[in-house]
Structure formats: structure tokens, C-alpha cells
Amino acid sequence: xxxxxQMEGPVTLSEEAFLTINCTYTATGYPSLFWYVQYPGExxxxxxxxxxxxxxxxxxxxEATYRKETTSFHLEKGSVQVSDSAVYxxxxxxxGGSYIPTFGRGTSLIVHP
Amino acid sequence: xxxVTQTPKFQVLKTGQSMTLQCAQDMNHEYMSWYRxxxxxxxxxxxxSVGAGITDQGEVPNGYNVSRSTTEDFPLRxxxxxxxxxxxxxxxxxxxxxxxxxxxxxxxxxxxx
Numbered sequence: 001x002x003x004x005x006q007m008e009g010p011v012t013l014s015e016e017a018f019l020t021i022n023c024t025y026t027a028t029g030y031p032s033l034f035w036y037v038q039y040p041g042e043x044x045x046x047x048x049x050x051x052x053x054x055x056x057x058x059x060x061x062x063e064a065t066y067r068k069e070t071t072s073f074h075l076e077k078g079s080v081q082v083s084d085s086a087v088y089x090x091x092x093x094x095x096g097g098s099y100i101p102t103f104g105r106g107t108s109l110i111v112h113p
Numbered sequence: 114x115x116x117v118t119q120t121p122k123f124q125v126l127k128t129g130q131s132m133t134l135q136c137a138q139d140m141n142h143e144y145m146s147w148y149r150x151x152x153x154x155x156x157x158x159x160x161x162s163v164g165a166g167i168t169d170q171g172e173v174p175n176g177y178n179v180s181r182s183t184t185e186d187f188p189l190r191x192x193x194x195x196x197x198x199x200x201x202x203x204x205x206x207x208x209x210x211x212x213x214x215x216x217x218x219x220x221x222x223x224x225x226x
Contacts (some may be wrong), residue, residue: 032212043117043203043217051212091154095129095211099144099163099169107156 002027005106006090013111021075023064023090031092033057033066033073034101037089047075047088062094076097085111116130119218134189134221136204141171142216144207146188148169149200150220158205160185170222184192194225213218 003085007022015104025031032051036044048057053068062077120135138145146161158171176198178190191198201222204213205215217219 016115034214036217040220044205045213045217049212049214050154081196093211093213099209099211100146100158100161100208101207101215103156105153 002031002092002102003022003092004090004092004102004104005052006088009087009106009108010111013109014110015082015113017111019075019077019084019109020072021073021088021090021109023073023104025071025073025090025092025102027071027092027094027102029094031094033064034091034093035062035073036089036091036103038089039042040086044089055086064072070073080109080111082113085109091107117204117206117216117218119202119221122219123222124224126191126223128194128196128225131196132191134191134202134204134223136187136189136218137185138187138204138206138216139185140206140208141184142206142224143184144202144209145181146178146207146215147187147189148203148205148206149173149198150203151200159189159202177187191223192195196225199223199225201215 001018034089035047037047046105047058050057056065093101147159148156160179161166204218
């Protein structure tokens with residue numbers, strides 16, 4: 001079946017550091033890929049998405065590129081802020097079959113001043 | 114635009130009690146889902162629905178019941194609460210189309226004593 005693997009956290013960084021959170025996936029066909037962010041005490045919200053190979057999703061300084069050859073969708077940000085502290089989830093969704101997305105387990109990011 | 118609304122936000126129950134977690138969406142989305150989130154476990158799918166009158170089981174359905182009489186509402190019922198059901202519960206809705214993200218509510222934090 002389909003699966004999404006994320007690096008385990010927590011990831012702890014100082015403010016203005018560079019962030020990478022790795023995400024790889026296993027799926028048949030051509031899934032759409034998503035990053036969601038969950039701030040403390042809130043539900044998940046969409047951060048960015050990419051719907052086909054080589055697409056780059058971006059939002060709030062975060063970027064991720066859909067790499068079909070390496071089945072990856074790594075999340076990056078050039079300079080993190082304390083306000084970026086949250087849990088980040090990678091997910092995929094496919095056409096046909098069950099519409100249910102497949103989520104990774106989430107990666108907690110802690111940014112210190 | 115309210116999006117996905119979950120009530121209550123917090124609830125404490127005694128073992129054996131029953132209750133209903135409410136979920137409503139105003140975006141006319143066809144698909145709705147319930148998840149539970151526990152530390153270190155990511156999101157686990159409880160039940161989902163692809164339209165009014167249609168529901169199906171997810172990964173962890175035991176002890177929970179759902180119904181979907183309208184497009185807008187998707188309540189989750191705990192039949193006889195157990196301490197193992199202490200968790201944070203999220204409802205989500207999704208439009209048709211694999212490139213569309215899920216929209217999450219802010220969650221219900223449930224404690225079973």
C-alpha cells in the first residue's frame with residue numbers, strides 16, 4: 001500500500017537557521033503531495049502542495065519540490081523563526097480508489113530564540 | 114467562512130459514558146473523516162464518508178459509530194467510553210479531486226477517567 005515516511009523529531013534549531021524536513025513516499029500512480037502544519041492547540045492546516053513531478057510548492061518562506069525520481073518531497077526554509085515551531089506533516093493523495101490521504105507521522109520543530 | 118467546526122473543544126467523561134462529538138462543514142465538501150491523534154502515533158483514521166448516507170471504517174473504528182444524514186454534518190459517537198479513547202479528535206472535510214487538500218477542525222480534546 002501507499003506510505004509516507006518522515007524524519008523523526010523533534011528537530012531543534014536556533015532562530016535564522018536553515019531547515020530541512022525529509023519526506024519520502026511509496027505510491028503507485030501519480031499522487032499529489034502536501035505539507036500540513038499544526039500549531040499548538042490547533043488542527044492541521046495546509047502549508048503547501050505540489051500536484052505533479054518537478055512542481056515546487058511554496059508558502060510563508062517554505063518550499064518543497066516534487067521529485068518523482070527519488071520519490072521525495074522535502075520541506076525547506078532558509079531562515080526559521082520562533083513562530084515556525086509546530087508539527088509538520090507530509091501527505092499524499094491519489095486519484096481513484098480510496099480518496100483518503102496517506103499521512104506521515106509528523107515531525108516536531110522547535111525553534112529557539 | 115467557518116470551515117470545519119467541531120464541538121465541544123474539551124470534554125471529560127467517566128468510563129462507560131457515551132457521548133457524541135459534533136462536526137459540521139459549510140464548504141459543501143463531499144468527503145468527511147474522523148481522526149484521532151495520540152503522542153507518537155500521528156493521525157489515525159477512525160471512520161470516513163464519501164457522501165450523505167455512505168460511511169466506512171478506517172484504521173481504528175472499534176468503539177466508535179458514525180452516520181452522515183446530510184452533507185454538512187458528520188457526528189462521531191462513543192458508545193461506551195474507555196480510558197484508551199482519551200485522545201484529541203479531529204474532523205476533516207475534502208472536496209473531490211486528488212489535488213485538493215483536507216480542511217481540519219480545531220479538534221476535541223477528550224479525557225476518559
